[in-house]
Amino acid sequence: MLENFYLVYAIVGFFSLGAIFGLFSRGKPQHVYLTYIPSIIGSFLAIILSIVVFTSEDIHITLSSQQIFNFEIFIDGVASFFILIIGLISFAVSIYSLSYSKKFDDKKNNSNLGMLFNLFIISMMLVVASNNIFFFLIFWELMSLTSFFLVIYEHDNENNLKSGLTYLVMTHLGTAFILASFLFMYAQSGSFSFDSFRDAGIIPDYVRDIAFILAFIGFGTKAGVVPLHIWLPQAHPSAPSHVSALMSAVMLKIAIYGIVRYLFDFNSIDGSSHYLWWGLGVVVIGSISALVGILYALVERDIKRILAFSSIENIGIILIGLGLSVVFASFNLTSLSVLAFVASMFHTLNHAIFKGLLFMTAGSIHYSTHTKNIEDLGGLIKKMPWTGLMFLIGTIAIIGLPPLNGFISEWLILQSLLSVFQIPSTILQVSLAFASLALALTIGLAAATFVRLFGISFLSKSRTLKAANAVEVPRFMLAGKAILASSCIVLGILPFIGINLIATAFNLSYTPLNPFEPLSIITEDGKSFASLMMPTVLIILLSSFVSIFVLVKIIGSKTSVKKYNTWDCGFGGLSERTQYTATSLAEPLSRIFAVFYKPKNEIINYFYSDQNQYLKKSIEMSHTTRNIFDEFYDLTLSFSLYILNKIRKIQTGKINAYILYIMIALLSLLFAMGAGIIE
Amino acid sequence: MNEFSITEPLFGIFQVLLLVVLSPLIVGIMRKTKAKSQKRVGAPIIQPYFDILKLVKKEEVVSDQSSWIFRCNPWVNFVATVSAAFFIPVSIVYSPFGVMGDILLVIGLFGLGKFFTILAGLDVSSSFGGLGSSREIMFSTLVEPALLITIFVIAIFYGGTNISTIVASANDISFLASPGVIFALIAFFIILMVETGKLPFDNPSTHLELTMIHEATVLEYSGKSLALIEWSQSIKQIILLTLFVNIFIPWGISNNFSLTEISFGIVLIIVKIISLGILIALIETRIAKWRLFRVPDLIAISIASSMIGVIFFFI
Numbered sequence: 005m006l007e008n009f010y011l012v013y014a015i016v017g018f019f020s021l022g023a024i025f026g027l028f029s030r031g032k033p034q035h036v037y038l039t040y041i042p043s044i045i046g047s048f049l050a051i052i053l054s055i056v057v058f059t060s061e062d063i064h065i066t067l068s069s070q071q072i073f074n075f076e077i078f079i080d081g082v083a084s085f086f087i088l089i090i091g092l093i094s095f096a097v098s099i100y101s102l103s104y105s106k107k108f109d110d111k112k113n114n115s116n117l118g119m120l121f122n123l124f125i126i127s128m129m130l131v132v133a134s135n136n137i138f139f140f141l142i143f144w145e146l147m148s149l150t151s152f153f154l155v156i157y158e159h160d161n162e163n164n165l166k167s168g169l170t171y172l173v174m175t176h177l178g179t180a181f182i183l184a185s186f187l188f189m190y191a192q193s194g195s196f197s198f199d200s201f202r203d204a205g206i207i208p209d210y211v212r213d214i215a216f217i218l219a220f221i222g223f224g225t226k227a228g229v230v231p232l233h234i235w236l237p238q239a240h241p242s243a244p245s246h247v248s249a250l251m252s253a254v255m256l257k258i259a260i261y262g263i264v265r266y267l268f269d270f271n272s273i274d275g276s277s278h279y280l281w282w283g284l285g286v287v288v289i290g291s292i293s294a295l296v297g298i299l300y301a302l303v304e305r306d307i308k309r310i311l312a313f314s315s316i317e318n319i320g321i322i323l324i325g326l327g328l329s330v331v332f333a334s335f336n337l338t339s340l341s342v343l344a345f346v347a348s349m350f351h352t353l354n355h356a357i358f359k360g361l362l363f364m365t366a367g368s369i370h371y372s373t374h375t376k377n378i379e380d381l382g383g384l385i386k387k388m389p390w391t392g393l394m395f396l397i398g399t400i401a402i403i404g405l406p407p408l409n410g411f412i413s414e415w416l417i418l419q420s421l422l423s424v425f426q427i428p429s430t431i432l433q434v435s436l437a438f439a440s441l442a443l444a445l446t447i448g449l450a451a452a453t454f455v456r457l458f459g460i461s462f463l464s465k466s467r468t469l470k471a472a473n474a475v476e477v478p479r480f481m482l483a484g485k486a487i488l489a490s491s492c493i494v495l496g497i498l499p500f501i502g503i504n505l506i507a508t509a510f511n512l513s514y515t516p517l518n519p520f521e522p523l524s525i526i527t528e529d530g531k532s533f534a535s536l537m538m539p540t541v542l543i544i545l546l547s548s549f550v551s552i553f554v555l556v557k558i559i560g561s562k563t564s565v566k567k568y569n570t571w572d573c574g575f576g577g578l579s580e581r582t583q584y585t586a587t588s589l590a591e592p593l594s595r596i597f598a599v600f601y602k603p604k605n606e607i608i609n610y611f612y613s614d615q616n617q618y619l620k621k622s623i624e625m626s627h628t629t630r631n632i633f634d635e636f637y638d639l640t641l642s643f644s645l646y647i648l649n650k651i652r653k654i655q656t657g658k659i660n661a662y663i664l665y666i667m668i669a670l671l672s673l674l675f676a677m678g679a680g681i682i683e
Numbered sequence: 684m685n686e687f688s689i690t691e692p693l694f695g696i697f698q699v700l701l702l703v704v705l706s707p708l709i710v711g712i713m714r715k716t717k718a719k720s721q722k723r724v725g726a727p728i729i730q731p732y733f734d735i736l737k738l739v740k741k742e743e744v745v746s747d748q749s750s751w752i753f754r755c756n757p758w759v760n761f762v763a764t765v766s767a768a769f770f771i772p773v774s775i776v777y778s779p780f781g782v783m784g785d786i787l788l789v790i791g792l793f794g795l796g797k798f799f800t801i802l803a804g805l806d807v808s809s810s811f812g813g814l815g816s817s818r819e820i821m822f823s824t825l826v827e828p829a830l831l832i833t834i835f836v837i838a839i840f841y842g843g844t845n846i847s848t849i850v851a852s853a854n855d856i857s858f859l860a861s862p863g864v865i866f867a868l869i870a871f872f873i874i875l876m877v878e879t880g881k882l883p884f885d886n887p888s889t890h891l892e893l894t895m896i897h898e899a900t901v902l903e904y905s906g907k908s909l910a911l912i913e914w915s916q917s918i919k920q921i922i923l924l925t926l927f928v929n930i931f932i933p934w935g936i937s938n939n940f941s942l943t944e945i946s947f948g949i950v951l952i953i954v955k956i957i958s959l960g961i962l963i964a965l966i967e968t969r970i971a972k973w974r975l976f977r978v979p980d981l982i983a984i985s986i987a988s989s990m991i992g993v994i995f996f997f998i
Contacts, residue, residue, distance in 0.1 A: 385750045396752075405798060406791040415787055418831070425839040430997045437993045440835055441828055441986070448827030451794070452820045455801050459816065464808035465748055522782055527842065534844040537783040541766070544780070548765040549758065552911075560739035560907055570746040570809045570903060584805065584813020592821040596979055 008063050011053045012077065012133075018046035019126035026119025036105045039118025043098040043125060050091030050129060057084035058508050064135075076197060078135030082269065085509035086132045086261045089353060092491070093253045093360045094125045100364050100484025101246045103477065107371055108244070117157060117244065124150040124250065128258055137186045137196045144182070148175045151255060154247040155239045167238030174235040178225030182262070185218035189270070201270040209278055212271055216282060219266050227259035228316045229323070230293040234637050236316060237300070241308035241376070245367025248308055252315045253360035257352055260322055267326060268345075268510075273333045283330030284432070286323050291442040294320025296633075298449040299600050302456070302590050303629045306376050307366040310457055311359065314402065317446060318355040322348050324443060325417050331427070331436075332420075340423050342512050343525060347416030349506045354409045354495065358401040361488035365395040368481055369461065372474040378457060378586045383466035387474040390482050392462050394489040399458045401492040403451040407542055408496035412523075414447065419525050419534055426527065449593075456589050465580040497538050499523060587627050594629055601629035691940065695779030699768045702925065705953065706917040707731035709924070709960045716964035731917065735910045743906030748808040756803040757904065757911035760796040764915040767792040768922055772850045772929055774948030775937045781847035786834055789846070789926075793878070793919060797823055804900030815899025818975065822884065822896065822982075826877050829870055829985040836867040836992035837930060846926070854933040863995030868931050870989035873981060875927055879920045881963060883973040883981070921956065928955045 022042035029035040057063060057079055067075040079087065101121065108114045127146040134140040152175070156168035192207040193200035200206065207215075221232070228236035240248045263286075273279040297316030304310045325348025332341035368391045369384065370376050385392035397408065404414035421443065424436040466472035476482075495502050500517035507514035517523070522537035572578040594603045608624045611617055654665070711728035718725025745754070770784040797819065804816035834844060840863060841849040877884045885896040895902075901912050929936065932955065937948035973981070 444828035444831035448824035459805035463806040540783045
């Protein structure tokens with residue numbers, strides 16, 4: 005028990021060490037080792053810490069005995085699951101950063117970046133570990149602020165400042181809602197400690213409803229739930245890539261952590277139909293987020309923006325699972341509730357892994373080519389073969405194809421959606437069927453998005469010199485990616501590892517699986533609904549490969565392989581300008597989903613002379629799509645500016661006027677008390 | 684059951700081999716049917732076998748623009764399709780490998796093949812490949828919801844996504860369980876036509892590249908690779924036909940593991956698949972290819988039809 009304390013202190017210590025080195029070392033190239041090696045060790049210890057908690061008992065540390073400023077650390081299974089995610093991703097990202105941060109060597113003080121990086125990771129871990137409103141909010145704010153500074157790290161680019169500002173506003177809006185929600189709970193429970201919230205008896209239902217809605221808005225803002233997602237596609241791409249990897253893969257999960265705590269820890273939803281609408285609301289919002297997120301990812305051209313929009317989609321999928329779990333639980337369908345919950349948490353883990361991997365790859369592409377626009381890339385698989393392979397693994401994982409990890413969690417989520425027929429309510433069944441329609445469309449669109457991303461940036465000819473001159477990235481960057489890529493494969497082929505982990509972490513009534521035991525779903529009358537056994541699937545795949553290889557060798561004669569030009573219909577002159585672009589690839593879909601994009605084609609003709617409008621010199625065609633949510637927020641912004649401009653008129657600057665305002669305020673207070681409105 | 688512990692998996696492998704070997708024959712029969720109904724003589728029905736044998740022995744020309752993705756696509760496609768065949772029941776109501784995978788896995792494996800095909804189309808840097816990939820992406824995105832909702836209908840009516848469960852309970856019921864299943868049948872039939880590249884969606888037999896979808900993505904293949912591509916395409920077709928037959932018209936399929944019943948089951952399934960293939964070929968000769976942007980309407984019909992199926996289950 006005692007050594008667990010030291011583990012917590014050691015983690016905090018290592019990250020602080022990294023931060024201090026970052027603060028005081030003055031940006032020499034070799035100083036990156038001083039800042040990132042402590043974070044590598046710290047993250048590794050975090051992984052060990054979470055495993056220790058899984059296998060032994062919870063850690064409860066209380067420092068100082070004062071009532072409010074009672075610093076409480078409570079690491080139970082839930083917290084340690086999220087600490088595992090933070091630890092695993094930041095371990096890989098820190099290794100990656102050893103080389104990646106060289107990119108900023110000549111720019112400015114590189115060490116500051118390291119300091120913020122360390123602070124960011126440790127603040128996320130402490131948010132998860134806090135067991136007290138006060139410290140939760142302090143670390144939450146620290147997390148938000150360090151990530152804000154990281155977003156505007158490259159502040160010589162005006163766009164980054166703008167997106168940083170949007171992020172700052174939105175994240176504080178979210179914090180305000182979380183604070184309000186906590187205060188509601190505090191007003192009833194009378195204690196700042198989360199332990200008092202867990203006490204089901206104290207807090208009446210309507211307060212729980214209000215507190216949950218507030219908390220969902222607050223955490224939803226951080227998670228990027230539509231329509232509060234507006235900051236996410238701006239902020240994630242603006243940050244340096246190793247930070248975007250952390251923000252997208254890990255920080256969003258901290259918001260999920262908050263929602264999980266509220267749903268399953270502060271409230272006991274089992275068998276109570278009161279919470280049904282919570283679950284339904286979460287499913288609906290999740291479906292909308294998933295669909296909207298992936299729709300906008302499809303037409304983007306900036307790699308990191310595509311990945312950021314896809315994070316919105318994945319958060320939506322996670323929320324669908326969580327919501328379903330609540331819905332099932334409120335009908336007392338415990339095993340289905342557990343299934344949906346496992347699916348959702350497995351997807352949380354998987355998304356952290358493959359999104360971290362994909363953002364690191366995006367960083368590698370930017371590192372070698374200095375561009376993030378996929379229209380400028382192409383042919384990278386020949387220049388950066390290892391990065392290409394890992395990107396391919398990440399792509400297959402994220403679009404949920406067998407045999408990688410994304411398939412397992414999407415399979416579980418689909419199975420829990422298919423199980424809605426066991427709910428004893430017809431209206432709910434039909435409406436949840438619509439949720440599965442949205443999810444199915446999302447999965448299809450996700451495939452299109454990532455096929456486009458991989459195909460355009462890595463395959464065919466290089467479209468610009470930038471891509472043609474790309475070289476493979478340094479080995480630390482490859483090592484960081486390789487850790488996550490291999491996790492994708494391991495969790496895909498041996499899903500029992502992830503499922504057993506989740507079952508122990510959340511203390512679920514899920515029987516532990518053996519490697520060769522299929523994942524199986526049993527209906528309420530005990531029949532097998534579905535089952536899946538990945539190791540044998542792999543064996544079947546491999547053995548059919550071997551047999552067809554042998555067969556082709558036997559029946560085929562020894563033939564040569566000749567390299568020749570791509571067939572060009574005999575016209576000649578196939579060049580990088582005649583190949584398909586990212587825009588043209590997604591054009592049919594953008595036409596079908598025109599409601600969301602409002603696509604516009606613009607054709608400008610250039611003539612040899614204005615008098616003769618028959619001979620065209622050149623034609624310029626552009627295809628633009630719009631984001632209806634941006635337009636909505638622009639409208640809101642201009643409306644509030646208009647209103648505020650009107651209100652500003654009361655600021656006359658004359659002292660008499662202000663005294664008048666005070667008098668009016670006092671008088672109305674007096675009247676209110678007289679009428680008994682306030683006491 | 685002990686004495687069957689080895690024979691059952693062996694029989695499962697035999698069924699897979701049967702599908703793999705028979706698949707070019709179905710292609711040949713469908714082509715012959717089309718030729719006959721168009722008053723042509725047509726190639727002999729075993730022509731696809733000659734094609735594959737010839738291609739395997741031919742020299743291969745590979746685009747100098749392509750990468751290893753292009754080279755490994757035929758293998759991935761073939762392996763994924765053949766593996767999918769392991770999980771479906773053919774002549775007996777359950778598949779010996781049924782515990783290991785369900786219909787979602789079969790779709791996932793097809794998806795893996797499609798994913799690599801689309802990438803291969805982009806890899807050769809010709810505009811035809813890109814064009815084919817773009818259209819294939821559009822179709823597969825739209826078919827995905829139709830397919831999943833159809834599975835939804837089938838799964839809730841027959842009690843599982845495990846194909847063995849589905850076929851077993853479909854076989855128990857003397858007629859299609861409910862109108863809902865008929866709507867699922869309509870939806871699945873449309874999906875079958877899309878996935879196997881049939882008119883009015885795609886016409887692989889033309890040689891005008893602009894009208895092709897699947898063929899455009901694999902235009903650059905030759906030799907062994909082309910043989911594998913064509914073969915895996917025909918295996919995918921026979922798997923989908925088998926699924927269709929066994930889910931919607933399973934009667935006569937063998938219920939237990941006895942020699943007579945199984946041999947009867949095998950003969951029956953072959954007859955059923957061939958008749959369904961002839962039916963599809965006849966339908967194909969009666970309709971023209973649709974304009975690309977009208978095709979989504981047809982897929983929307985499929986989605987709507989399967990949604991009606993869902994609602995039928997609940998009311």
